[in-house]
Amino acid sequence: MADSWQQLKADCAGCTRCALHEQRHNLVFGVGNEHARVLLVGEGPGEQEDLQGEPFVGPAGKLLDDMLEMIDLDRTKVYIANIVKCRPPRNRDPLFVEQESCAEWLRRQIALLDPAIIICLGRIAAMALIRENFRITREHGAWYTINGRACTAIYHPSALLRDLSKRPETFEDLRGIRQQIRAICPEVYANG
Numbered sequence: 371m372a373d374s375w376q377q378l379k380a381d382c383a384g385c386t387r388c389a390l391h392e393q394r395h396n397l398v399f400g401v402g403n404e405h406a407r408v409l410l411v412g413e414g415p416g417e418q419e420d421l422q423g424e425p426f427v428g429p430a431g432k433l434l435d436d437m438l439e440m441i442d443l444d445r446t447k448v449y450i451a452n453i454v455k456c457r458p459p460r461n462r463d464p465l466f467v468e469q470e471s472c473a474e475w476l477r478r479q480i481a482l483l484d485p486a487i488i489i490c491l492g493r494i495a496a497m498a499l500i501r502e503n504f505r506i507t508r509e510h511g512a513w514y515t516i517n518g519r520a521c522t523a524i525y526h527p528s529a530l531l532r533d534l535s536k537r538p539e540t541f542e543d544l545r546g547i548r549q550q551i552r553a554i555c556p557e558v559y560a561n562g
C-alpha cells in the first residue's frame with residue numbers, strides 16, 4: 371500500500387530502534403508544510419525540542435526562524451526534520467549506528483514530501499545526505515544534485531550562535547538558497 375504521512379507518523383511514534391529512545395521525553399518527528407518544496411534537515415533534537423516534541427524550538431530555532439525570514443520564508447512554507455528523531459545525551463553528535471537506525475524515517479519523509487530542494491543544517495546532516503566526507507567549512511553554500519534534488523549545506527544555527535564570524539558567509543549562502551528557490555520552484559514565493 372502507498373505510504374502516507376498518517377501511516378509514517380504512526381509507524382515512527384513508538385520507535386525503539388536505538389538506545390536514544392530510552393531517555394527521550396518526546397520523539398521529534400518533524401514540522402511544517404507537508405507539501406513543501408523545500409526541506410531543511412538538522413542533526414537531532416536538543417533539550418527544548420525533546421521537551422516540546424518539535425524541531426528547532428530552542429535558541430538555535432529562534433535563529434533559524436530569523437534566517438528563514440531573511441529570505442522571505444517561514445515554517446508554513448518549508449518542512450523541517452532531523453537526522454535522528456530522539457535527543458542524543460548532552461547533545462553529543464548522533465552515533466553512526468543511531469543515524470542508521472533512524473534513517474528509514476527520514477527516507478520516508480523525503481519520499482512523501484518529494485522536495486525539490488534539501489538544505490542540510492550543519493555537518494552531520496550534510497555528511498548523511500550529501501557525502502560522507504563533506505567538509506562544512508569548505509563546502510557550505512555549494513550545490514549538489516542528489517537523487518534529482520538540489521542539495522546544499524549551511525552552518526548549523528547552533529554554530530552561528532557560538533561563532534559570530536560565520537554569519538556573513540551564511541548570509542551569502544542564504545542568498546544563494548533564495549536564488550535557487552526562485553529558479554527551481556518559484557511557486558514557493560508566489561503567494562505572498
Ligand code: URA
Pocket residue numbers: 412413414415416419424425426427430431452491528
Ligand atoms: N538542533 C538540531 O539539529 N535540530 C533541532 O531540532 C534542534 C537543534
